[in-house]
Amino acid sequence: MYDIIIIGAGVSGAGIARELSRYQAKICVIEKEEDVCCGTSKANSAIVHAGYDAAPGSLKAKLNVRGNQMMENLSKELDFAFQRNGSLVICRDEEELPALQTLYERGLTNKVSGLCIWNREEALAMEPNLTDDVCAALYAPTAGIVCPFELNIALAENAYMNGVEFKFDTTVKEIKKREEGYELHTDKGVFRAKYVVNAAGVYADEMHNMVSERKIHITPRRGDYCLLDKSAGSHVKRTIFALPGRLGKGILVTPTVHGNLLIGPTAMDVEDKEGVNTTREGLEQVLDKAGLNVKNLPMRQVITSFAGLRAHEDGDDFIIEEVEDAKGFIDCAGIESPGIASCPAIGEMVAQMIRDKMGLQEKKDFIPTRKGILKPDTLSREERNALIQKNPAYGSIVCRCEMITEGEIMDAIRRPLGAKSLDGIKRRTRAGMGRCQSGFCSPRVMEILAGERKISTFDVTKCGGESQIVVGNNKDIL
Amino acid sequence: MNKYDIVIIGGGPAGLAAAISAKKNGIDRVLILERDKELGGILNQCIHNGFGLHTFQEELTGPEYAERFISQVKELDIDYKLNTMVMEIDREKKVTAMNREDGLFDVQAKAVILAMGCRERARGALNIPGFRPAGIYSAGTAQRLVNMEGYMPGREVVILGSGDIGLIMARRMTLEGAKVKVAAELMPYSGGLKRNIVQCLDDYGIPLKLSHTVIDIKGKERVEGVTLAEVDGKGKPIPGTEEFYSCDTLLLSVGLIPENEISGNMGVEMNPVTSGPKVNESFETNIKGVFACGNVLHVHDLVDFVSQEAAAAGKNAAAYVKKEHTEDGAGREISLIPAEGVRYTVPSxxxxxxxxxxxxxxxxxxxxxxxxxxxxxxxxxxxxxxxxxxxxxxxxxxxxxxxxxxxxxxxxxxxxxxxxxxxxxxxxxxxxx
Incomplete structure (x- = not known):
């Protein structure tokens, strides 16, 4: 019997696990995919929003602002990439100036610091590639960008270091209330826990509805994105948003922490909770609308496109509470934007809630820090050469687009909760994430993965399950 | 710091021919830096024949063609380093490279010849919609898996694009036991050589659908099928022409892009049409003493022409090192202008x-x-x-x-x-x- 089981290893689940790992408790995270960061957390805008957007008094507003404040310190403790690059909301129509003003005032109510409205000249001076139609812009200096993979992986690794267990490839089929706690029936057997945290992303309604008569409903809301080459990465410095209008939040243009340019997302409600397929209409919309606020976008530099699903709950706010008719079952549902920004605060809130209910004691030996994968390009030449001398794998470039060495890939596989697939390596090291999109490095990465994990090349997958890269030997069916 | 007269970036067909030519033209200190574990570049995975018809009046395989040059490099005692990645080159021609044995190291060159080749365009460049499962490969990646490692990437194949590597792989996959169902080409004409259409598609009964593209990819873990549609004169899919092909593999042969990140970073001026450097009649870029040849300059169909071009670049680099070139200012720089149907010229x-x-x-x-x-x-x-x-x-x-x-x-x-x-x-x- 676990004290606590957390369903889902996205940023919410991992954030909660990390905060709970401060306390003396037996904790397990159950994840249906082969790795952390495989659902909503892996495909989003990666924006640490400032917090002016959410309705005052909502959980979204409160946790966004708090999470934003916590992010910088967390990025230092857990060694993931975070930059406070600031954001701009662009107003292109004099008639919409009141709406911009409203957003500004909402920001003040939400206690977002540093907000100001720039006029056309100020905006263009700071961001020369803004549209010539800009008439004013809301500047939020506290907004930032993060690597969502690193954030999620860092939280999970730190939780693991502090004793949290992780069960991957494990799907919860049924949840039963028992005398004490809950029984989780999965495809890998039955797990019992006194407390259950539901951080199941787009599936959080299904988990909740298994234990409660007060049903919730989550709509997967798909967003298509295009990612541009690093040569386009400095087209804008800040994250550029459209003024939220009748047509929704619109398409943003942002640099990423790794120096690419990201544009998107669309917003399309879909039925399929695994429906992360891009569509022609969606991608066309991204390419058309991105140009409204930013001019001269180098669209020929697109290196990949992808889609993610937001977990939109009908009530339009995060649901983070103990379920009224299911004591000991804590929802963490409807975590859509600003979920990335909020995750540190979500972790803190849920952990404190459970600590108080269970009377948990703090650990003496909690390890608050974690070191990420060593990035040789951050070292001086002397340090780098010393490293190569000690471990020659750091002298061997495997991914020539992102300049990732064999040493980094081996680290990604060997470390706690290490990579098991090409995508796992990609999200941990960026190998395969560059302009050739793994064309050159994938055969080599497969070889390293098979060697390190002592598996057959035929069992190497792109992302677990049935996603094998090669299916047999030449001529084997002739 | 190590000093060489000429440092050649890349040991594929262009780099090898350039090195041999430079040496034969009287330059003793020539160094080839190659990122792969052997010389020969992409020729090593091109096990089909048809190479060398112009150069040797013989039909060689890729590795055989490469071997003729590699053996000359060895006979001429030209220095080369394998498994060595060039990280950057500065305008003064200091080349910074890295490998397991030497770590990060610098080589000072009098002249540099860029011969890094090209890479394949990926799915993202085309914005092909759909899921992102395993089973989508660029044709060259599949070629490496099959020809160098002996692995089958899949059993039922659809090919998008009619570039030469895609055509060659249609035949290879068929010979290795896969069923190649169709090749689709966005344009109303093939992007590959006529001889490859005949020898790799027609001879095996593989249909080529011109003016067609992939509009959807099905399959969450592994490819389960793709939908093709005919496109109009602007490349837009025509509703009602959709056709579903079940398959486990989609090969992309949709164009090659010269790999010029190092060149761009050092300030070499590019031609936006070729994505390669602008060069003069000596294959010299805007930076004096920096030359370019082969697929890093512009994408070729035939390796014979790569070798010819690279030999010229090697000879000119040798002349530059020996200061044989006419003084700056002599003669006129005449512009070559592509017009009316001609997309670009090399040189410029x-x-x-x-x-x-x-x-x-x-x-x-x-x-x-x-x-x-x-x-x-x-x-x-x-x-x-x-x-x-x-x-x-x-x-x-x-x-x-x-x-x-x-x-x-x-x-x-x-x-x-x-x-x-x-x-x-x-x-x-x-x-x-």
Whole structure:
């Protein structure tokens, strides 16, 4: 019997696990995919929003602002990439100036610091590639960008270091209330826990509805994105948003922490909770609308496109509470934007809630820090050469687009909760994430993965399950 | 710091031919830096034949063709380092590279020859919608898996694009036991060589659907199928023409891009049409003493021409090192201007004071032309008017300029290369582009 089981290893689940790992408790995270960061957390805008957007008094507003404040310190403790690059909301129509003003005032109510409205000249001076139609812009200096993979992986690794267990490839089929706690029936057997945290992303309604008569409903809301080459990465410095209008939040243009340019997302409600397929209409919309606020976008530099699903709950706010008719079952549902920004605060809130209910004691030996994968390009030449001398794998470039060495890939596989697939390596090291999109490095990465994990090349997958890269030997069916 | 007269970036066909030529032209200190574990570059995975018809009047396989050059490199005692990645080159031609044994190290060169080759365009560049499962490979990646490692990437294959590697892989996958169902090409004409269409598709009964593209990819873990549709004159899918093909593999052969990140970072000026450096008649870039050849300069169809071009670059780099070149300022820099159907030319400028008696200008056309002329104008005057029965974007064209002829025009500023239609029956096959 676990004290606590957390369903889902996205940023919410991992954030909660990390905060709970401060306390003396037996904790397990159950994840249906082969790795952390495989659902909503892996495909989003990666924006640490400032917090002016959410309705005052909502959980979204409160946790966004708090999470934003916590992010910088967390990025230092857990060694993931975070930059406070600031954001701009662009107003292109004099008639919409009141709406911009409203957003500004909402920001003040939400206690977002540093907000100001720039006029056309100020905006263009700071961001020369803004549209010539800009008439004013809301500047939020506290907004930032993060690597969502690193954030999620860092939280999970730190939780693991502090004793949290992780069960991957494990799907919860049924949840039963028992005398004490809950029984989780999965495809890998039955797990019992006194407390259950539901951080199941787009599936959080299904988990909740298994234990409660007060049903919730989550709509997967798909967003298509295009990612541009690093040569386009400095087209804008800040994250550029459209003024939220009748047509929704619109398409943003942002640099990423790794120096690419990201544009998107669309917003399309879909039925399929695994429906992360891009569509022609969606991608066309991204390419058309991105140009409204930013001019001269180098669209020929697109290196990949992808889609993610937001977990939109009908009530339009995060649901983070103990379920009224299911004591000991804590929802963490409807975590859509600003979920990335909020995750540190979500972790803190849920952990404190459970600590108080269970009377948990703090650990003496909690390890608050974690070191990420060593990035040789951050070292001086002397340090780098010393490293190569000690471990020659750091002298061997495997991914020539992102300049990732064999040493980094081996680290990604060997470390706690290490990579098991090409995508796992990609999200941990960026190998395969560059302009050739793994064309050159994938055969080599497969070889390293098979060697390190002592598996057959035929069992190497792109992302677990049935996603094998090669299916047999030449001529084997002739 | 290590010092070399000429450092060559890349040990593929271009780098090998450039090195041999530089050495034969009297340069002793030549170094090839190669990122892979052996010399030969992409030829090593091109196990089909057809290489060397122009150079050796024989049909060789890729590895055999490479071996002829590698053995010369060894005989000539040219230095090379394998498994060595060039990280950057500065404008003073200091080359920074890295490998397991030496770590990060610098080599000072008097001249640099860029010969890094090209990479394949990926799915993202085309914005092909759908899921992102395993089973989507660029044709070259699949070629490596099959020809070098012996692995089958899949059993039932659809190919998008009709570039030569895709065509070659259609045949290879068939021979290895896969079923290649169809090749689709967005354009109304093939991007590959005619001989490859015949020998790799027609001979195996694989249909080529021109003016078709992939509009959806099905399958969450592994590819389960793709939907093809016909496209209109603007490349937009035509509703009602969708056709689903079940398959476990989608190969992409949708174009090659010269790999010029190092060149761009060092300040080499690029031609946006080729994505390769702009060069003069000596294959020299805007940075004196930095030369480029092979697929890093512009993407070739035939390795023979890569070798020819690289040999010229090696010879010119040798002349530069030996300071044989005419003083700066001698002669006129004449611009080569592509016009009317000609997309680009290599080189971009020519100076008669530096050129050999004959200069081969290579170019591609932007459409299929039948019974047309390749014309060259010196200023307003047409000096070459050569009949071509068929010209297509998939086949590189060339014209030869003579030094003697250029010298007859002392005030010449521009040389224009264009496609001209026959006054009576010339025709352009389509208006797409």
């Amino acid at each position: 400028t020519v100076n008669a004071a530096r050129m050999d008696e004959k200069l081969t200008v290579r170019f591609r056309v932007g459409n299929v032309y039948k019974n047309c002329y390749v014309s060259v104008y010196f200023g307003e005057e047409r000096v070459i008017h050569r009949k071509r029965q068929v010209m297509a974007p998939g086949e590189m064209e060339e014209v030869n300029l003579s030094r003697a002829q250029i010298l007859q025009y002392p005030n010449l500023e521009n040389i224009t290369v264009k496609v001209e239609e026959d006054e009576t029956n010339g025709s352009k096959e389509s208006d797409l582009h």
